[in-house]
Amino acid sequence: MSMLETSIPGHQGGVAYSVADASGRPSSARTVVMKFGGTSVKDLDRIRIVAKKVKEEWARGHRVAVVVSAMSGVTNQMVKYCHDLNPMADRAEYDAVVASGEQVTSGLLAIALGALNVPARSFQGWQIPLMTDEAHGCAAIEGVDGTALLKCLEQGIVPVIAGFQGVDEHGRIATLGRGGSDTSAVALAAAMKADQCDIYTDVDGIYTTDPRIVKQAQRLDRITYEEMLELASVGAKVLQTRSVGLAMRENVRVRVLSSFVETDDNSGTIVVDEDESVEKKLVTGIAYSMDEAKITIRQLPDEPGIAAKVFGPLSAAGLNVDMIVQSIGADRSTNMTFTIGKGEEVQACKILEELRSEIGYGDLNTSRNVVKISVVGVGMRSNTGVATTMFRTLAEKGINLQVISTSEIKISVLIDAEYMELAMRALHTAYGLDAGEGA
Ligand code: ADP
Numbered sequence: 001m002s003m004l005e006t007s008i009p010g011h012q013g014g015v016a017y018s019v020a021d022a023s024g025r026p027s028s029a030r031t032v033v034m035k036f037g038g039t040s041v042k043d044l045d046r047i048r049i050v051a052k053k054v055k056e057e058w059a060r061g062h063r064v065a066v067v068v069s070a071m072s073g074v075t076n077q078m079v080k081y082c083h084d085l086n087p088m089a090d091r092a093e094y095d096a097v098v099a100s101g102e103q104v105t106s107g108l109l110a111i112a113l114g115a116l117n118v119p120a121r122s123f124q125g126w127q128i129p130l131m132t133d134e135a136h137g138c139a140a141i142e143g144v145d146g147t148a149l150l151k152c153l154e155q156g157i158v159p160v161i162a163g164f165q166g167v168d169e170h171g172r173i174a175t176l177g178r179g180g181s182d183t184s185a186v187a188l189a190a191a192m193k194a195d196q197c198d199i200y201t202d203v204d205g206i207y208t209t210d211p212r213i214v215k216q217a218q219r220l221d222r223i224t225y226e227e228m229l230e231l232a233s234v235g236a237k238v239l240q241t242r243s244v245g246l247a248m249r250e251n252v253r254v255r256v257l258s259s260f261v262e263t264d265d266n267s268g269t270i271v272v273d274e275d276e277s278v279e280k281k282l283v284t285g286i287a288y289s290m291d292e293a294k295i296t297i298r299q300l301p302d303e304p305g306i307a308a309k310v311f312g313p314l315s316a317a318g319l320n321v322d323m324i325v326q327s328i329g330a331d332r333s334t335n336m337t338f339t340i341g342k343g344e345e346v347q348a349c350k351i352l353e354e355l356r357s358e359i360g361y362g363d364l365n366t367s368r369n370v371v372k373i374s375v376v377g378v379g380m381r382s383n384t385g386v387a388t389t390m391f392r393t394l395a396e397k398g399i400n401l402q403v404i405s406t407s408e409i410k411i412s413v414l415i416d417a418e419y420m421e422l423a424m425r426a427l428h429t430a431y432g433l434d435a436g437e438g439a
């Protein structure tokens with residue numbers, strides 16, 4: 001069988017997809033990737049329901065590949081086991097443990113499909129193989145060989161693939177970061193040139209904000225890749241950020257829909273290009289992230305190069321700083337406040353403490369009691385006033401803004417964590433997104 005190597009131009013990380021010669025496949029059959037998240041496979045009853053859904057697609061004559069997450073809670077448990085044994089556990093061994101949940105569900109779903117007389121077989125990341133870099137715990141996909149999967153599809157067999165995992169060039173199992181099964185599904189859809197990548201989850205689509213926090217949230221029929229990318233990157237965990245970037249670059253048609261209700265071809269939310277998006281609203285969605293910690297360095301010397309002295313060592317240690325604000329202090333000194341992931345705060349403080357005498361600052365304060373709220377919309381490009389509405393709305397609720405940052409289609413503010421729900425609801429109303437207001 002001849003191999004067709006496709007290197008995707010402009011692809012970040014240079015992902016290479018190789019697929020077998022597809023001759024012999026019925027040209028009319030649609031190829032569909034169905035991905036099921038943790039709550040959708042949380043026990044045997046749910047797995048049986050998922051098997052029925054897969055059978056329905058397969059019985060319609062589609063070529064179906066399935067990607068599964070671990071049962072909900074299992075990955076958290078695995079992470080905790082590793083952490084309890086050693087908080088600084090070897091990352092490759094950590095991956096060997098945390099990838100195990102998906103191995104279980106892929107096998108179980110293949111068994112459940114067999115019980116419904118649907119031929120199926122499980123695949124682990126290394127069996128495909130789905131190749132990753134060596135950044136264990138948050139590895140990036142470098143290539144996918146679609147050959148074995150396409151062979152299954154041609155034979156009418158449903159491959160049930162363990163999401164979240166791949167293998168690095170040394171043969172070590174690597175995981176793709178929390179929520180990474182979404183990215184597995186998109187990468188596999190690209191490798192199989194699937195017509196659709198359906199992400200089944202516990203909500204029936206992408207909403208104007210997290211429907212578990214704001215009851216008035218409205219489901220969107222469509223959202224642009226760019227907006228979803230921005231929403232995901234500021235905390236909307238309905239899709240992993242990387243999965244959206246990959247779908248955008250590879251032109252994978254992604255749909256988010258519920259595994260808990262009956263669905264049809266029109267269910268859920270489709271992620272589309274900007275020119276396909278029908279409505280041009282100022283603000284499309286609002287997201288929050290509780291994953292931020294705030295660090296303030298006081299009485300820094302107010303001189304050129306000081307920011308490089310502070311942030312250079314943090315970035316050299318692989319720590320990602322997010323929002324930054326600098327303010328003038330007294331006596332030719334300056335204060336610097338920034339945010340960093342909660343999991344990286346301890347390491348960041350350790351590095352900064354070690355640099356205290358070299359940089360010559362006064363004191364260092366941290367707070368984990370903060371939340372970042374972000375409003376996102378492509379309409380912001382051409383309209384002013386979005387920021388003013390945000391600031392005024394939060395001021396009217398008496399909420400103090402600690403840090404502000406903006407990008408072309410996003411405004412984020414850092415506020416006290418206890419105001420998260422109040423702020424989200426007030427902003428949702430202020431931007432006219434509440435149900436019944438025609439969002
Ligand atoms: P899965 O286990 O299926 O991958 P996740 O828990 O990762 O599911 O993602 C689904 C959750 O994302 C929803 O239950 C919801 O609480 C949350 N969420 C956050 N923002 C949004 C949004 N804008 N639209 C829909 N869901 C959202």
Ligand code: ASP
Pocket residue numbers: 037038069070075076101163164177178179180181182
């Ligand atoms: N099981 C993994 C996690 O909980 C991956 C996923 O569900 O997408 O993060």
Ligand code: MG
Pocket residue numbers: 037179182237238239240
């Ligand atoms: Mg998820």
